Amino acid sequence: MAQKKVIEKKTRGRIAEVIKKLTEILGEDKVSTARTDLLSYSHDYWPISLHNMLKDEYPSTPHAVVWPEGKEDVKEIVKCCYKGKVPIYPYGGGSGVLGATVPEEGGIVVDLKRMRSVKVYEKDLLVEAGSGLNGYYLEDHLNHQGYTMGNIPQSLYPSTIGGWVGTKALGQFSTKYGGIEDMLKGIEIVVPPGNVLSLRPYPRTSTGPDLRKLFVGSEGTMGIMTKGWFKIWPKPEKRIKLSFASDTLEDSVESVRRIMRRGAEPAVIRIYDKVETKRHYYNYDDIFGRVATIMVIEGDEKISEAEKNIVLDEFKGKEMGEDPVDHWLDTRFDVREAAEFVPMGVVFDTIEVAVTWSKAMKLYRDVVRSVKPLKGVLFASAHASHFYPQGICFYFTFAGTPPRKKGAEDFYQNAWEAAMKAVIRSGGTISHHHGVGRQRRNWMEEELGEAYSTLKDIKEKLDKRRIMNPGDMGL
Amino acid sequence: MPRRWDWLKDEMGGISKLTQFSTLMKFLKGRITGPDDITKCSMCPNMCRHACPISIVDGKETTSPAGKSRVGMMIEHEFLPLDDNSLFPLHMCLSCGCCETWCPFDFSVSDILRPIKERGIEKGVEFESFRDMATNLENHGIVHGELEEGIELPQKGDVLYLRGCEFRKDDQDVIEKTVKGLKKMHIDVFVLPDEECCGIPAYNVGYSELFRKLAKDIARKINNSDAELVITSCPSCAYAYRELYPDFGLDIDVDVLHIVEFMDRNKELLGKRKATVTFHDPCKLVNGLDRKESMKRVLESMGLSVKVPRRHGGKTFCCGYGGSTVSRLNEDLSYEISRERLNELKQESDKIITSCPTCKKAFDDDDDVNVYDIGELLYEVL
Numbered sequence: 001m002a003q004k005k006v007i008e009k010k011t012r013g014r015i016a017e018v019i020k021k022l023t024e025i026l027g028e029d030k031v032s033t034a035r036t037d038l039l040s041y042s043h044d045y046w047p048i049s050l051h052n053m054l055k056d057e058y059p060s061t062p063h064a065v066v067w068p069e070g071k072e073d074v075k076e077i078v079k080c081c082y083k084g085k086v087p088i089y090p091y092g093g094g095s096g097v098l099g100a101t102v103p104e105e106g107g108i109v110v111d112l113k114r115m116r117s118v119k120v121y122e123k124d125l126l127v128e129a130g131s132g133l134n135g136y137y138l139e140d141h142l143n144h145q146g147y148t149m150g151n152i153p154q155s156l157y158p159s160t161i162g163g164w165v166g167t168k169a170l171g172q173f174s175t176k177y178g179g180i181e182d183m184l185k186g187i188e189i190v191v192p193p194g195n196v197l198s199l200r201p202y203p204r205t206s207t208g209p210d211l212r213k214l215f216v217g218s219e220g221t222m223g224i225m226t227k228g229w230f231k232i233w234p235k236p237e238k239r240i241k242l243s244f245a246s247d248t249l250e251d252s253v254e255s256v257r258r259i260m261r262r263g264a265e266p267a268v269i270r271i272y273d274k275v276e277t278k279r280h281y282y283n284y285d286d287i288f289g290r291v292a293t294i295m296v297i298e299g300d301e302k303i304s305e306a307e308k309n310i311v312l313d314e315f316k317g318k319e320m321g322e323d324p325v326d327h328w329l330d331t332r333f334d335v336r337e338a339a340e341f342v343p344m345g346v347v348f349d350t351i352e353v354a355v356t357w358s359k360a361m362k363l364y365r366d367v368v369r370s371v372k373p374l375k376g377v378l379f380a381s382a383h384a385s386h387f388y389p390q391g392i393c394f395y396f397t398f399a400g401t402p403p404r405k406k407g408a409e410d411f412y413q414n415a416w417e418a419a420m421k422a423v424i425r426s427g428g429t430i431s432h433h434h435g436v437g438r439q440r441r442n443w444m445e446e447e448l449g450e451a452y453s454t455l456k457d458i459k460e461k462l463d464k465r466r467i468m469n470p471g472d473m474g475l
Numbered sequence: 476m477p478r479r480w481d482w483l484k485d486e487m488g489g490i491s492k493l494t495q496f497s498t499l500m501k502f503l504k505g506r507i508t509g510p511d512d513i514t515k516c517s518m519c520p521n522m523c524r525h526a527c528p529i530s531i532v533d534g535k536e537t538t539s540p541a542g543k544s545r546v547g548m549m550i551e552h553e554f555l556p557l558d559d560n561s562l563f564p565l566h567m568c569l570s571c572g573c574c575e576t577w578c579p580f581d582f583s584v585s586d587i588l589r590p591i592k593e594r595g596i597e598k599g600v601e602f603e604s605f606r607d608m609a610t611n612l613e614n615h616g617i618v619h620g621e622l623e624e625g626i627e628l629p630q631k632g633d634v635l636y637l638r639g640c641e642f643r644k645d646d647q648d649v650i651e652k653t654v655k656g657l658k659k660m661h662i663d664v665f666v667l668p669d670e671e672c673c674g675i676p677a678y679n680v681g682y683s684e685l686f687r688k689l690a691k692d693i694a695r696k697i698n699n700s701d702a703e704l705v706i707t708s709c710p711s712c713a714y715a716y717r718e719l720y721p722d723f724g725l726d727i728d729v730d731v732l733h734i735v736e737f738m739d740r741n742k743e744l745l746g747k748r749k750a751t752v753t754f755h756d757p758c759k760l761v762n763g764l765d766r767k768e769s770m771k772r773v774l775e776s777m778g779l780s781v782k783v784p785r786r787h788g789g790k791t792f793c794c795g796y797g798g799s800t801v802s803r804l805n806e807d808l809s810y811e812i813s814r815e816r817l818n819e820l821k822q823e824s825d826k827i828i829t830s831c832p833t834c835k836k837a838f839d840d841d842d843d844v845n846v847y848d849i850g851e852l853l854y855e856v857l
Contacts, residue, residue, distance in 0.1 A: 034537075035555070036537050036564055037537050039545075039546075039549065039555075040536040040537040040542050040546070041536055045520045050518055053517065053545065053548075054518075056549065056552050056554040093520075093521070093524065094520070094521070094536055095520045095521070111534060111535065111536065113534030113535070114534040116531075116534070132534060134524065134525050134531060135525070137525055137531065140525075140786075141785065144785040155520065156525075157522045157523065157524055157525045157577065158520050158522060158524040158525070275482060275486060278477070278481070278482035278485070282476075282479060282481060282482060283477070285476065288477055333522060334579045335519060335520065335579070336580065338518055338519070338520075339510070339514075339515040339516070339518040339519050339580070340502070340510065341499075343509070343518060344499055344502060344509065344510070345499075378486060378499075379483065379486035381486075
């Protein structure tokens with residue numbers, strides 16, 4: 001039996017007393033200290049965790065896992081942990097890729113997936129959803145009633161609504177529907193030492209600063225969201241699919257800049273650099289070796305037609321029809337490559353960043369040129385997948401096998417270091433929609449400057465005993 | 476035309492000859508198949524979580540599809556012992572196959588983890604409720620133990636009707652109506668007085684030897700019955716006879732149809748009904764037998780106004796009692812899943828049609844709805 005790899009867990013606060021108390025309050029069914037559960041909640045989908053799992057290494061396990069079923073349960077958990085000074089790690093779908101839920105200081109993981117209520121307010125175009133509600137479940141529920149929320153991340157199937165808010169997520173159709181911060185109209189959240197804040201949904205409000213936004217992207221460091229109210233849309237009556245092959249990445253990027261400037265908002269725009277075009281469109285002769293762009297325009301029929309005309313006016317590239325778009329629609333949730341390559345020792349990750357138009361190409365080139373020459377890197381490539389009148393999100397992918405005498409984590413961190421430096425040097429933001437977690441925390445100060453101190457002050461005021469996801473984002 | 480990995484080989488260029496890439500290159504060239512199934516499933520971020528009834532309702536990582544595989548991987552690595560505690564989450568599976576629908580590798584978590592469950596049984600790691608079930612199957616050929624048959628049914632004819640364990644125990648009214656309905660269609664139907672379980676509960680739990688024994692017994696009885704056709708009320712039975720038995724070297728010599736398939740093939744003989752109904756697709760019908768649209772098509776062909784539930788066809792949602800293990804180890808969870816499904820169906824109609832004895836039983840205790848087996852429709856219940 002391979003027991004040697006268990007690493008002694010860190011302990012903070014009166015953990016035994018808190019677990020006993022929580023078991024009394026919540027009941028045995030909602031609290032577990034079973035080894036299988038502790039191992040299951042020791043990680044999210046951070047690539048480093050995957051490599052550790054393959055080696056049976058679990059460096060950060062919690063002391064217990066709890067499954068609240070409502071606001072009152074969450075209140076009790078926060079109260080109890082605050083009193084006992086025990087860390088809390090809110091947990092959604094575990095699909096985050098930056099280690100935001102890793103219980104590195106031990107304590108209690110709070111899995112919210114049993115809080116999955118859903119209620120649609122058709123007249124108000126709002127949906128009220130429990131924080132643990134599954135993303136696909138919500139979208140499918142809305143679709144059945146003739147609506148959409150329009151938030152379709154690649155993690156739609158495993159992720160939760162609370163996770164979306166916590167990481168400030170956005171989806172593949174964001175250029176039309178926006179990010180979760182645009183959709184969130186109200187939030188109910190439990191903050192230390194166990195107070196419930198209920199910020200009700202309004203079309204707009206100017207009652208002071210927008211406190212809702214304080215919790216969007218807070219990754220469980222400020223409190224535990226119990227439910228939210230989100231904007232929904234009537235299910236689109238029209239969908240138009242367009243694709244293009246361009247000679248250069250610059251041609252595609254510049255075309256989309258002009259389209260955005262004219263006010264068109266295709267729900268999906270994806271530009272693949274030449275490497276990624278070859279990767280995704282290897283069986284399309286006319287596209288292979290060029291730069292592929294696909295678009296989905298959807299919504300009201302007349303508006304969609306007008307947007308299509310703007311796109312056709314502005315795009316510099318050969319029209320390739322609907323088929324490449326259908327190929328993307330069919331394969332967009334396929335994550336086979338991770339499952340196939342990670343066990344073969346391949347280290348890979350994606351890094352999503354954003355930058356204004358004027359700096360876009362510089363940033364793209366700088367990141368690829370910084371990562372690709374690193375020893376062991378097999379490839380470094382990018383696509384652009386979210387657009388704004390002001391700029392663009394680049395989504396970089398790198399993969400490699402660690403050189404001899406170098407571990408997976410060292411190799412991984414070297415690649416990240418090179419990419420982050422290049423992004424900051426080029427005037428971009430280090431994160432567009434995956435958040436910060438434990439992977440990006442060392443670059444927070446460099447990007448935020450003095451504002452990082454303000455963020456720390458806010459955290460300290462809200463969570464004096466530093467129990468809420470301690471260490472995440474460096475807080 | 477370029478092939479799937481040509482782009483990567485191009486990118487790797489001259490470095491491809493270095494030894495550290497040799498495993499990867501062998502994979503890219505198709506010389507090795509890559510990791511085993513449990514490892515691959517473990518490395519997935521749960522891209523079928525939304526389809527897994529256990530995962531949606533139970534909400535626990537450990538019992539999520541990839542979560543179960545991760546526990547399985549730890550057992551395989553001997554990082555976790557093969558004991559009750561490690562096997563418990565693996566048994567939190569309804570064997571509904573909904574994960575397979577969404578898996579790019581076409582994995583059924585139930586199938587890829589079955590060898591571990593079987594090893595557990597071989598090693599004597601048994602839950603008491605599993606042992607009770609196995610004893611009943613060994614002694615009586617049915618999971619419920621000795622049964623009292625309340626109704627007289629023909630024991631000779633052309634078409635063998637296999638009633639299924641659940642209807643024989645709890646719902647002989649459905650059996651009677653189904654037989655009468657088939658007779659109305661001029662089907663010369665008969666039953667086996669000593670009908671036995673198809674063995675699928677033993678298969679699900681991991682009693683592979685017991686499954687073989689039961690399968691051999693019932694296959695012999697069916698083959699000796701001289702039936703021209705076999706119709707089953709239970710989709711799991713039809714699945715076992717058609718899909719599982721051949722894997723164990725057993726063949727049923729005659730066509731086996733589930734009642735929905737039979738009705739689908741004989742739509743012109745079905746009477747017309749006037750009612751608004753909704754339906755529940757049993758998982759073994761849509762995923763096991765790949766009959767994604769049959770229930771809906773049959774009901775519509777009968778003139779019924781059919782309200783289609785959100786989750787139907789390949790996106791169906793198990794009633795909570797499939798797979799033989801969850802209801803025996805965590806009955807509360809089975810019940811909770813059944814309420815999740817029932818509440819969805821109630822949004823559509825108070826008349827629910829299903830075509831599986833286990834599903835009917837799962838929904839039957841709600842006074843606000845009437846639940847029918849599709850076989851009953853043959854006998855004008857609506």
